[in-house]
Amino acid sequence: MNFVGNLLYGGYEALLTNEIKDKPVPSHVAIIMDGNRRFAQKYGLAKYYGHFKGADTTERVLDWSFDLGIRQLTVYAFSTENFTRSEEEKNQLFELIGIKFDEICSDKRTHQRRMRVRVIGSTDHLPSSLRTAAKHAEDVTKHYNGVYLNVALAYGGRQELVDTTRALALKIKNGKLSLRDINEETISRNLYPSSGSVPCVDLIIRTGGDERISNFLPWQANGNECAAYFCAPFWPEFRKIDFLRAIRTYQTREHERQKNTIMRVVKMLSYYGKVEVEDVIRISRKFIAIPKDEVISILHELAHHNVVIYNMIKW
The missing domain is CATH 3.40.1180.10 (Decaprenyl diphosphate synthase-like)
Known part of the structure; x- marks a missing residue:
């Protein structure tokens, strides 16, 4: 691999490492x-x-x-x-x-x-x-x-x-x-x-x-x-970048699974009126191993893309 190739590879490896480092492996x-x-x-x-x-x-x-x-x-x-x-x-x-x-x-x-x-x-x-x-x-x-x-x-x-x-x-x-x-x-x-x-x-x-x-x-x-x-x-x-890509694939799938679970919890609670954030956190964590702040982050992500969900939640 030439100098430019080494430089690009090193940069991409650093980028992938940074993308996955703060997420569960x-x-x-x-x-x-x-x-x-x-x-x-x-x-x-x-x-x-x-x-x-x-x-x-x-x-x-x-x-x-x-x-x-x-x-x-x-x-x-x-x-x-x-x-x-x-x-x-x-x-x-x-x-x-x-x-x-x-x-x-x-x-x-x-x-x-x-x-x-x-x-x-x-x-x-x-x-x-x-x-x-x-x-x-x-x-x-x-x-x-x-x-x-x-x-x-x-x-x-x-x-x-x-x-x-x-x-x-x-x-x-x-x-x-x-x-x-x-x-x-x-x-x-x-x-x-x-x-x-x-x-x-x-x-x-x-x-x-x-x-x-x-x-x-x-x-x-x-x-x-x-x-x-x-x-x-x-x-x-x-290569290491192939390995890091595989880890990123796992993290993406895991994030989608968590989103789907939290979405179902929100919809279930909405049948009883306004959705309390603390209730979403408590019930979601019964089904998936997820930190409290990550549940809140996913709620904000869901609400950002869906005004109906935003209006359901009592922030």
Whole structure:
């Protein structure tokens, strides 16, 4: 990138950072890291090089997430469908992932951030060397609760639900659980990983140009109606401005959701006469986690664009 390009990029990055800094960030971001192989093909290089450069991007995204205050990051490292790839590519990829687990254990940032590593997926299908590396990373960080890195390995969303169903059925058979106890919370508690399920997803990011979720965290994402951000860059080309744009997409969607909720509260209260601002604040905060001053700000925003709403509210 030339001098002018660097200058423009830096300015745009600063602008995006300023736009999102005073607004809530997602608690849990999940990423489908697509495009490593196509990146390598684009430059006439071996597939392994694409995975190697993609691993560097993952490390940078970890830094960006921590800097923004994101608590949970889940990365789709290897899906159940990826087992159809060639033995050579799989072995190279498994070796690379194992090395990255080892690096996490020795990286001082892991311990400074108190980052807990958790692996989700049908790990029994992985080579023993990779299972050992993954288990070591989990053991080294198991007492941390600052931020969480969830690595989806041999993961498939449908398989997760199948395994959860089997686990629940076994508990019922052994008398450890009653059929009456089965509800959404029970299912959530028995999803991957066994050490404590991954929470609902607020934002899914997919790189590489495809606009699909690919069997990724269906329970955690669909049930939460999370935001989704699809972008064209291959994973090794994913930049901080792409990440910031994704966060902005989440914030825009969240703001619209808050506006719609507050609008419904205003309309409901209007049936009983003048709408008291304090009543709107009190009722809105029962449905959404939102600061008092943000409710007032949204009320002013709604009133500015709609004179009927303005006249409804007793300021």
